[in-house]
Amino acid sequence: xxxxxxxxxxxxxxxxxxxxxxxxxxxxxxxxxNDLFVQISYxxxxxxxxxxxxxxxxxxxxxxxxTLAYSMWHIFRIEDIVxxxxxxxxxxxxxxxxxxxxxxxxxxTTGNELRGEExxxxxxxxxxxxxxxxxxxxKDSTEELLRSLAYKDLKRKFxxxxxKRVIDSQCVSTDExxxxxxDYWCDKDVRGLLKMPFSRHWIxxxxxMCRISNKLCQNARKGADPIARCGLSCNHCFLKSWCGGCRTxxxxxxxxxxxPDRVCPNTSCCKGKGIDGCYECDALVSCRxxxxxxxxxNAIKAMALFIRKYGKAELLKTMDxxxxxxxxxxxxEVLGNxxxxxxxxxEKTRLGRN
Numbered sequence: 001x002x003x004x005x006x007x008x009x010x011x012x013x014x015x016x017x018x019x020x021x022x023x024x025x026x027x028x029x030x031x032x033x034n035d036l037f038v039q040i041s042y043x044x045x046x047x048x049x050x051x052x053x054x055x056x057x058x059x060x061x062x063x064x065x066x067t068l069a070y071s072m073w074h075i076f077r078i079e080d081i082v083x084x085x086x087x088x089x090x091x092x093x094x095x096x097x098x099x100x101x102x103x104x105x106x107x108x109t110t111g112n113e114l115r116g117e118e119x120x121x122x123x124x125x126x127x128x129x130x131x132x133x134x135x136x137x138x139k140d141s142t143e144e145l146l147r148s149l150a151y152k153d154l155k156r157k158f159x160x161x162x163x164k165r166v167i168d169s170q171c172v173s174t175d176e177x178x179x180x181x182x183d184y185w186c187d188k189d190v191r192g193l194l195k196m197p198f199s200r201h202w203i204x205x206x207x208x209m210c211r212i213s214n215k216l217c218q219n220a221r222k223g224a225d226p227i228a229r230c231g232l233s234c235n236h237c238f239l240k241s242w243c244g245g246c247r248t249x250x251x252x253x254x255x256x257x258x259x260p261d262r263v264c265p266n267t268s269c270c271k272g273k274g275i276d277g278c279y280e281c282d283a284l285v286s287c288r289x290x291x292x293x294x295x296x297x298n299a300i301k302a303m304a305l306f307i308r309k310y311g312k313a314e315l316l317k318t319m320d321x322x323x324x325x326x327x328x329x330x331x332x333e334v335l336g337n338x339x340x341x342x343x344x345x346x347e348k349t350r351l352g353r354n
Contacts, residue, residue, distance in 0.1 A: 005203050008032040013195060022151040029199060030143050036202050037139060043068060043213050044132045046262045048249040053123035056215040058116070063208035069123035070111055071205045071212075072131055073103075076138040077110045081171050082185055082197045083142045086162055092171070093141050099134040103127050108171050112178035142198065154191035162186060213242060217252075220244035227312045228253070229277045230266040230291045231304025236319045238329045255291050266290035279307040299335035302342030310350065318350045325349075 012032055015025030043051075052069035059065065066074070077094070084092045094100055100108055104127050114122055163186045166172060172181050185193065224247045226235045234245040244250025246267045255264040266278055269289055278284055278292075284304060291300045307315050319331075322345075328334045335342035 019151040026146050036206050046252045052128045053120050064211040067123040069126045070119050071209045074111045075205050076135045080138045085169050093138045103131045109173045113173035113175035156190045158186040217244040217250045220248040220250040224248050229270045232300045233319045264290045279304040298339040299332040299342045306346045322349045
């Protein structure tokens with residue numbers, strides 16, 4: 001489990017367990033959920049449609065054997081059912097907002113009953129952008145419920161009538177892979193539900209989503225040019241595990257993510273000029289577009305200038321040497337913020353003088 005998420009989860013559980021810190025614990029839970037939801041948005045916003053129904057770990061034992069779209073549906077259907085049908089006894093967000101029709105989902109269940117290729121086919125039917133909006137609506141609704149809870153509510157148990165209400169909703173399949181959920185939820189008290197569907201369940205599935213997305217990015221990068229349009233060596237970027245780079249459809253580059261169309265100014269400019277990269281542009285030295293706008297990433301322009309002089313292959317070899325010597329995370333840690341200094345370091349490394 002992600003260390004930061006795990007620590008936040010432990011802190012939240014400790015806080016909600018004491019009446020004096022219960023309200024603080026609820027806010028800690030909401031803070032954890034916000035962190036986790038950001039991870040979903042990082043996947044939904046830049047990735048292509050086909051990413052959401054692919055199963056790079058099909059047949060594996062674990063949550064990562066599913067699809068990205070299925071994972072989103074599953075997390076928030078369970079939360080919607082538990083928050084509204086079980087705890088609140090009111091209408092689920094799915095039905096109140098007509099989200100089944102909007103998302104294109106053929107089911108109203110949690111999806112536990114789906115297997116193998118059924119998961120992929122189900123995922124293809126979903127409008128992922130709308131699904132994301134449904135997820136956000138469920139999250140917001142649940143957090144209203146959480147803030148309305150009092151410490152005494154934590155010990156609330158569920159009756160046979162509560163259980164029947166869940167069953168009658170037909171939101172849990174009678175398939176053996178799903179029906180156990182009803183007893184699982186109803187055997188807990190409210191505190192137990194806060195620990196699982198509303199927190200730990202998120203962590204497990206979102207970690208699986210990150211694993212799926214990382215694999216899709218790695219697959220996309222195979223055979224792709226490892227040099228970004230701006231000159232950055234994607235092989236040596238700290239984002240390389242979960243970014244496919246601007247040469248693929250899986251681009252989560254930090255600068256691209258800052259633009260609505262998810263295309264950074266360097267890429268759009270190069271495409272407009274019909275050139276492979278900024279290193280082929282006469283205006284490179286004085287350019288302040290995209291990554292070159294930031295004075296603390298002059299290291300990237302230094303790489304582009306190096307490519308202009310020696311070529312991409314030589315940059316990759318030089319970066320390999322530099323990484324072996326310094327084991328850096330971000331290239332500016334080694335090349336610094338001064339353009340000329342960065343170029344000098346690359347030159348020395350190329351000649352083996354470092």
